[in-house]
Amino acid sequence: MHAHIPDQSGRIAVVTGANSGIGYVTARELARRGAHVVLACRSPERGRDALDRLLVEAPGSRAELRRLDLSSLESVRSFAAGWDLGRLDLLINNAGVAMVPFSRTADGFETHFGVNHLGTFALTGLLMPYLLAGGEARVVTVSSEGQRFARFDLSDLNAERGYSAPFAYVQSKRANLYFAVELQRRMTAAGLPLRSMAVAPGLTRTNVLTGGANAGRGAVYQRLIRLLVRLTFQPTEGGARTSLHAATARDLPGGSYVAPDGLLELRGAPTIRQGHRAIHDTVTARRLWELSERLTGVRYETPTDTAA
16 A cells, blocks of 8 residues: 555654554555654654564654653654754654643643644754754645544634534644744745645544543443444555655655545545645734643744844
8 A cells, every 4th residue: 555655765754653553554654665764752662563574564764752742842842852864854743632631731721732732843943953853844734634534723722612522633733834834934935945834634543532631531432432333444654655655755845735535535545635725824823823832932943033
């Protein structure tokens, strides 16, 4: 399924949430093609298990594990401060949570917003010097086909006026799309070669609905969700196709939104989908960016900013 991926020898890649699901497959396939892959995982135990498995499935590959918890800005800063591999060629913002019970991150943000968007925003910004040192680097941010259904409310991103798990999830995934395309606009305006893309994997069999914060839900919920996933969702290998395409396709333009080509973007071959209104909503994207800078304390530094 992933035989089309070009040689990645010499590239250094970070894949967040690489201990399972789409993130694991993405990390493994990049490693198989020669990339030096950093598995950035919240759980050291699950991360070590994933690394051991990867080294068996991709013998001779170069991969390592580093701890990263996107629900803590302190952890994000620690990860970036500890970066010692020089340039970074590829950052795949894959880690996230989906439809979890209400909770707040270590920094007081609603969990979907804090992990899926703010953690990703902060990590990318703090790693920006290494990405810009890598020549034509790429940032791939995993959104969701569900973002199409978001009622994006900039005034209530932190669930101060009530909470709905599905609403919070799709809103955070819309934020991922806004972030990816706004990052590209800013790179283009600064004359920098970095390419930023967003992807939607389609419905995929991962543990995001049953693991993590969802693991404590009742037996009935677990049985129903597992049955639904087994009957209607595609295998993880299929869900990783868009991430791998965005990470490696040679001529893919920056600012692309890559999603499955099938009905409702639920499955199929990777294709560029540029018709979504959010992709062209520059006003909301800019306001979200400015808000994210204030909330995280992370400002994106470019050579242009330094010279000024």
